[in-house]
Amino acid sequence: MVSGRPDNQRIVITGIGLTAPNGNSLSEFRASLLEGRSGVEPFETRYVGKTLAGVCRFDETRYQTKKDVRRGTRAASIGIYSANEAVKSSGLDWPNVDKSRVGVYVGVTEHGNVETENEIYEIKQFDYDTKFWSHHHNPRTVANNPAGEITINMGITGPHYTIGAACAAGNAGLIQGAQMLRLGEVDYAICGGVSESIRTFGIFASFKSQGALAWHDDPTKASRPFDRARNGIVVAEGGCLYILERYDDAKKRGALIYGELVGYAMNSDAVDFVMPHPARQAECMTKAIRMAGISPSEIDVVSTHATGTSGGDAQEAQALRQVFQDDPAVRFNNAKSFIGHAMGAAGALELAGNLPSFGDGVCHATINLEDPDPECALPHMVRSEPHDGLKVDYVLNNSFGMLGINSVVIIKRI
Amino acid sequence: MTKDDIKETILDILSDIAPDDDLSTLKDEIAFREQLQLDSMDFLDIVMELRKRYRVQIPEEDYPHLRSMQSTVDYLEPRMRDLQKV
Numbered sequence: 001m002v003s004g005r006p007d008n009q010r011i012v013i014t015g016i017g018l019t020a021p022n023g024n025s026l027s028e029f030r031a032s033l034l035e036g037r038s039g040v041e042p043f044e045t046r047y048v049g050k051t052l053a054g055v056c057r058f059d060e061t062r063y064q065t066k067k068d069v070r071r072g073t074r075a076a077s078i079g080i081y082s083a084n085e086a087v088k089s090s091g092l093d094w095p096n097v098d099k100s101r102v103g104v105y106v107g108v109t110e111h112g113n114v115e116t117e118n119e120i121y122e123i124k125q126f127d128y129d130t131k132f133w134s135h136h137h138n139p140r141t142v143a144n145n146p147a148g149e150i151t152i153n154m155g156i157t158g159p160h161y162t163i164g165a166a167c168a169a170g171n172a173g174l175i176q177g178a179q180m181l182r183l184g185e186v187d188y189a190i191c192g193g194v195s196e197s198i199r200t201f202g203i204f205a206s207f208k209s210q211g212a213l214a215w216h217d218d219p220t221k222a223s224r225p226f227d228r229a230r231n232g233i234v235v236a237e238g239g240c241l242y243i244l245e246r247y248d249d250a251k252k253r254g255a256l257i258y259g260e261l262v263g264y265a266m267n268s269d270a271v272d273f274v275m276p277h278p279a280r281q282a283e284c285m286t287k288a289i290r291m292a293g294i295s296p297s298e299i300d301v302v303s304t305h306a307t308g309t310s311g312g313d314a315q316e317a318q319a320l321r322q323v324f325q326d327d328p329a330v331r332f333n334n335a336k337s338f339i340g341h342a343m344g345a346a347g348a349l350e351l352a353g354n355l356p357s358f359g360d361g362v363c364h365a366t367i368n369l370e371d372p373d374p375e376c377a378l379p380h381m382v383r384s385e386p387h388d389g390l391k392v393d394y395v396l397n398n399s400f401g402m403l404g405i406n407s408v409v410i411i412k413r414i
Numbered sequence: 415m416t417k418d419d420i421k422e423t424i425l426d427i428l429s430d431i432a433p434d435d436d437l438s439t440l441k442d443e444i445a446f447r448e449q450l451q452l453d454s455m456d457f458l459d460i461v462m463e464l465r466k467r468y469r470v471q472i473p474e475e476d477y478p479h480l481r482s483m484q485s486t487v488d489y490l491e492p493r494m495r496d497l498q499k500v
Contacts, residue, residue: 066433066434067431067432067433067434067451070430070433126466131465132462132465132466134462135458135459136455
């Protein structure tokens with residue numbers, strides 16, 4: 001029970017850095033979510049051709065040299081931008097922070113596909129002669145790359161690794177950071193998730209083969225979770241990294257606190273490669289709520305995971321109805337309707353987009369939900385327009401992924 | 415290719431490898447490393463680019479010849495003189 005935790009076991013968010021297809025800071029992202037601004041646009045990728053995607057346009061050279069951008073990976077550039085922005089927003093006296101006490105835990109859906117595809121494309125021109133295979137391939141494709149490049153860029157000598165957790169990775173990164181802080185392994189955790197997925201044709205092609213790649217003549221209307229006309233996923237890139245620290249440390253330095261991570265859970269469906277399992281998703285939410293020491297009726301906003309697929313959205317809705325059946329007040333929303341599915345970054349980004357509601361009392365909407373699918377019916381789904389005038393104390397954030405990986409985090413207003 | 419062509423090619427490769435550096439002040443006789451932020455991976459990029467563009471194979475034992483622009487051009491000239499600049 002979190003209420004029983006001493007201050008040095010309470011974990012708070014004190015910094016947020018992000019890049020999303022519709023904003024390169026929390027304030028820009030939040031403004032887009034409140035103003036109904038989509039980040040989905042036409043996109044063309046090798047072999048697949050014309051498709052749609054959520055594309056980020058952040059200033060890559062704000063924190064990296066051009067040479068570092070060239071040498072590293074897109075995932076790492078997204079991570080480096082997000083991590084530096086998070087530190088900046090935290091008010092930490094960064095030059096004097098003991099870098100050996102900083103941990104970097106970055107959630108990823110996948111890593112290495114982009115570089116591998118690029119190299120194969122490159123050596124095809126040389127009749128697949130591996131003499132033309134780049135010496136950069138291994139450092140770019142090792143699974144820790146995005147986290148490792150962050151440590152090199154920022155001089156962090158504490159632990160770093162990525163957490164491969166499919167599309168539950170953003171939450172998983174946050175959970176890992178909280179656990180390491182509670183164990184006393186680090187004093188600051190830079191954690192969350194990143195995604196470079198739009199740079200690999202394979203993810204588009206695979207969703208297309210699965211019948212799960214979204215299309216709409218108007219790109220801004222393509223991502224439509226819970227809508228009857230939904231036809232799949234819009235792939236997006238993005239990143240969102242948080243600064244987590246123990247509450248007593250944050251209080252001592254007078255940090256601005258975005259919220260307290262009071263509950264979390266991860267579990268596994270143990271059923272199928274791609275189809276989710278509502279019973280396990282519900283169980284995951286219930287476990288997180290229990291850890292937070294509250295009842296479902298105390299949750300004010302649920303940031304849903306729904307990606308716009310026919311089966312997945314209906315199954316999450318079923319799980320949500322089960323958990324919140326006695327809670328007439330909880331608001332549901334969905335950030336993927338704006339930006340598409342940012343894969344490893346999705347959970348972290350979608351949570352960030354809701355945290356300002358503690359201060360402004362506004363629950364952002366789900367856009368493109370013009371004709372709600374009865375199978376996805378949820379009471380108080382906030383659609384089209386934001387809902388204001390709320391008192392938001394708890395936000396619950398769902399993030400689920402392939403192979404039946406489920407993650408839930410609950411943030412409390414402080 | 416003439417020595418000037420080879421130099422131009424190396425400068426073109428360097429502009430990709432070291433995009434933050436000002437190559438206009440590069441001195442031919444001074445080591446690249448003393449003038450540019452280059453490490454061993456960057457030198458491998460020079461080797462790889464020459465291989466890709468001109469199929470020039472530079473054995474590892476000859477890497478020290480890539481020390482400066484002067485030594486690089488001197489080393490490559492007999493190996494590239496019969497090639498056409500691309």
